[in-house]
Amino acid sequence: MTGSEPLFVPSTDDVTVAVHDLGGDGPPLVFCHATGFHGRVWLPVAAALANRYHCWAIDLRGHGDSVIPEGLDLAWSGMARDVMAVVDALKLGSGIRAAGWSMGGCALALAELARPGMWSAAWAFEPIIFPPPEGHEHNGSGLAAGARRRRNDFSSRDEAFDNYASKPPFSLARPDALRSYVDFGFRDLDDGTVTLKCPGPLEAQVFEGAFTEAFARAGEVASPFTVVASGDGQPPAAIAPTVAELLPRGTLERMDDLTHFGPLQDPDRIAESIAATVQ
Numbered sequence: 001m002t003g004s005e006p007l008f009v010p011s012t013d014d015v016t017v018a019v020h021d022l023g024g025d026g027p028p029l030v031f032c033h034a035t036g037f038h039g040r041v042w043l044p045v046a047a048a049l050a051n052r053y054h055c056w057a058i059d060l061r062g063h064g065d066s067v068i069p070e071g072l073d074l075a076w077s078g079m080a081r082d083v084m085a086v087v088d089a090l091k092l093g094s095g096i097r098a099a100g101w102s103m104g105g106c107a108l109a110l111a112e113l114a115r116p117g118m119w120s121a122a123w124a125f126e127p128i129i130f131p132p133p134e135g136h137e138h139n140g141s142g143l144a145a146g147a148r149r150r151r152n153d154f155s156s157r158d159e160a161f162d163n164y165a166s167k168p169p170f171s172l173a174r175p176d177a178l179r180s181y182v183d184f185g186f187r188d189l190d191d192g193t194v195t196l197k198c199p200g201p202l203e204a205q206v207f208e209g210a211f212t213e214a215f216a217r218a219g220e221v222a223s224p225f226t227v228v229a230s231g232d233g234q235p236p237a238a239i240a241p242t243v244a245e246l247l248p249r250g251t252l253e254r255m256d257d258l259t260h261f262g263p264l265q266d267p268d269r270i271a272e273s274i275a276a277t278v279q
Contacts, residue, residue: 006065011085013072018065019086022046022055028090029053029097029278032083032104034263035128035210036147036203038064040184044177045099045263048271053097058086060107062206063198064184074202075209076103080110087111087118095120097278101263102128102236103206105227109214112221119223121278125270126229126236126260129214129243144207150200155193157182173264181264218246225249226277231256251277 006018020039022031024046031042039057046055059066060079072078087096094117100108105127112118154160161182164170170178186194198206225247229240237260244252253273255262263270 006059007089008065008067009085009089011061011078012081013061013078014069015061015072015078015082016067017061017082017085018059018067019090020057020059022057024050024052024054026051026053027097028092029055029099029274030083030087030092031055031057032060032079032098032100032107033057033063034102034104035143035206036063036198037101037181038185038197040064041177041181041264042099043180044174044267045271045274048268049275052275056086056090058082060104062202065197073209074205076106076206076212077110078209079103079107080114083107083111084114084118094118097121099123099125099274099278100127101125102260103210105129106210106212106214109218109221109225110212112223112225113214113217116220116222119225121224121226123226123274123277124228125262126240127214127227127243128210128236129218130211130235130239131215132211144204147200147203147207150196150203152196152199153189153193154186154195157186157194160186160194169259169261170264172259172261174267177264177267215243215246218243219248221247221249223249224251224277226251226253226273228253228255228262228273230258230260230262232259234260236260253277 009017105124227244230237244250
C-alpha cells in the first residue's frame with residue numbers, strides 16, 4: 001500500500017486533498033500529520049496497527065500531494081475542513097477513531113467542534129492548541145522564520161535522507177520512519193533532483209496560521225481526547241497538560257523520553273498508545 005495512488009478529494013477553498021489508504025483490517029482510523037509533513041509519515045505506525053484498524057492518512061492543504069490554489073490562506077481552520085471533506089468522501093459517518101500529531105491534533109479538535117460526535121475517541125501527540133500569542137511565549141514566528149531558511153532541494157532522496165539523519169531533530173527518528181517522510185515528502189524535478197512538496201516558505205505560512213479557536217473552545221470538545229506530552233520541555237509539551245485539563249473528557253499521557261518528534265522516534269510505542277486509547 002505504501003506506493004499506492006492517493007485518492008483525491010475536493011475540499012473547501014478550491015483545495016484538493018490527497019488521502020492515502022495505509023491498509024489494515026478493522027474499523028477505520030484517520031491520521032492527521034504535523035506541519036511540514038504528510039500523511040504517509042504514519043506508515044510505520046499504521047503497519048503496527050494493521051491487525052486492528054483500517055488506516056487512512058490525509059495530506060492536509062499545503063502538504064504532500066494535496067493541491068492548493070495560489071495565494072491560499074493557510075489558517076488551520078481550513079485543515080479541519082479538509083478532515084471533514086475526507087470523512088464525507090470516504091462515507092465514514094460519525095463515531096470514528098482518529099490520531100493526530102501537532103497541527104494534526106489541533107485539526108481533529110477543530111473538526112470535533114464543527115461536528116460534535118465525529119470522533120468516538122481521538123489521540124493527539126502534543127496538539128498545537130495554544131492561547132493567543134499574547135498569552136503564551138510561542139507565537140509561530142520563530143518556527144516560520146526557521147522554515148523560510150530550510151533547504152528545499154537535494155540531488156536525490158538518498159542525499160536528503162543522509163542530510164536529515166545526520167542532525168537533530170530528524171536524527172532521532174527511526175530510520176524507516178524518516179524514510180517514509182523523505183520518500184513521499186519530495187517531488188521529482190525534470191533535471192533528476194528532488195524538491196520538498198511542502199517547501200520552507202509554504203511551511204512558514206502554515207506556522208503563521210496556527211492560532212485558532214480550539215484553545216478558547218476546548219471545553220466544548222465532546223469526544224474523549226487523549227493528549228500525549230513528550231519530555232523535551234518545549235512549548236507543545238509544556239502546554240499539553242493544560243490542554244488535557246481543559247478538554248471535558250481529556251486524558252494526559254506522558255512519554256518523557258521522547259521529543260515533539262515522538263511519532264517518528266518510536267512508531268511501535270505510538271501505535272500501542274493509540275490502540276489502547278481509541279479502542
